[in-house]
Amino acid sequence: AQSVAQPEDQVNVAEGNPLTVKCTYSVSGNPYLFWYVQYPNRGLQFLLKYITGDNLVKGSYGFEAEFNKSQTSFHLKKPSALVSDSALYFCAVRGRDSSASKIIFGSGTRLSIRP
Amino acid sequence: DTGVSQNPRHKITKRGQNVTFRCDPISEHNRLYWYRQTLGQGPEFLTYFQNEAQLEKSRLLSDRFSAERPKGSFSTLEIQRTEQGDSAMYLCASSLDQLAGTDTQYFGPGTRLTVL
Numbered sequence: 001a002q003s004v005a006q007p008e009d010q011v012n013v014a015e016g017n018p019l020t021v022k023c024t025y026s027v028s029g030n031p032y033l034f035w036y037v038q039y040p041n042r043g044l045q046f047l048l049k050y051i052t053g054d055n056l057v058k059g060s061y062g063f064e065a066e067f068n069k070s071q072t073s074f075h076l077k078k079p080s081a082l083v084s085d086s087a088l089y090f091c092a093v094r095g096r097d098s099s100a101s102k103i104i105f106g107s108g109t110r111l112s113i114r115p
Numbered sequence: 116d117t118g119v120s121q122n123p124r125h126k127i128t129k130r131g132q133n134v135t136f137r138c139d140p141i142s143e144h145n146r147l148y149w150y151r152q153t154l155g156q157g158p159e160f161l162t163y164f165q166n167e168a169q170l171e172k173s174r175l176l177s178d179r180f181s182a183e184r185p186k187g188s189f190s191t192l193e194i195q196r197t198e199q200g201d202s203a204m205y206l207c208a209s210s211l212d213q214l215a216g217t218d219t220q221y222f223g224p225g226t227r228l229t230v231l
Contacts, residue, residue: 004157032216043119043206043222044158051217090157094216102148102171103220105157 002027004093006106013081013113021076021109023091033074034092034103035065044090050074061085081113117141119223121207127229128197135193136226140209147190148220149182150206151175158206164190165212197230204228 003026013019025031032051036044048059055067065076074091091106120139128134140147145166150158161180163171166187176182179197184190194201204225210218 034219036222041224041227043121043224044208046219046221049217049219092157096216102160102163102173105159107155107157 002031002093002095002104004091004104004106006089006091006109008109009107010110010112013111015083015113015115016080019078019081019085019111019113021089021091021111023074023076023106024072025074025091025093026072027093027095029096030069032094032096033065033067034094035059035063035074035076036090036092036105038088038090038108047076047089083113083115086111086113119207119209119221121205121223121226123226124224125227125229127231129231130199131196133193133195134197134228135191136205136207136228138190138192138207138209138223140189140207141211141221144209144211144221145187146210146212146218146220147184148208148210149190149192150208152204152206152225153202161192194228197228199230202228202230 005024034049035047038044048057050057050067058064088108090108092103094103122137147164149161152158161176162182164184179195182192204227206225207223208220210220
């Protein structure tokens with residue numbers, strides 16, 4: 001069975017500092033991995049995805065994520081946080097041998113950037 | 116590209132009533148998904164269409180729930196005899212068919228259902 005864990009409910013970072021939002025996954029075979037962001041009362045916005053190739057994936061708004069197969073992780077990172085990055089972040093996984101339909105989401109991590 | 120739209124944005128209903136939500140996907144997208152999100156949780160998959168065919172349903176989708184996509188464009192999600200436990204945000208997403216599993220799902224703003 002596929003699963004995603006986001007071990008931190010909340011991450012607090014000062015503006016200008018680097019940020020990391022952690023994600024680990026469990027799936028049979030190689031995964032497809034995604035990060036989404038959700039602002040209050042809005043749907044999810046796609047940030048980036050890992051399909052294959054380079055383990056470092058660059059996405060929207062200066063975010064990037066590193067796929068680590070040995071640690072089954074896909075942590076989201078940004079070199080310098082902005083107050084506007086404050087939102088709810090979801091990691092998600094889809095197995096390659098699945099029906100290629102549903103994505104399994106983590107429970108989310110609330111990122112708070114203080115000025 | 117106007118994005119995925121959902122209507123209504125909010126729905127308040129009394130227990131036992133039927134409700135219907137509509138999702139309009141991005142125009143060229145042939146895949147459409149429904150998810151449910153409760154407070155403090157990530158979205159949970161409900162069902163998925165490829166064109167007009169409903170290809171997968173979660174066991175979360177009880178017999179009170181039904182979804183349609185009659186012409187392969189917009190979709191409706193109906194909940195019959197609503198219960199308080201149905202209160203949640205219902206999210207729709209669409210994508211363009213690519214190599215299996217690689218398509219990116221784009222989400223609408225959601226319909227927030229409150230069952231009194």
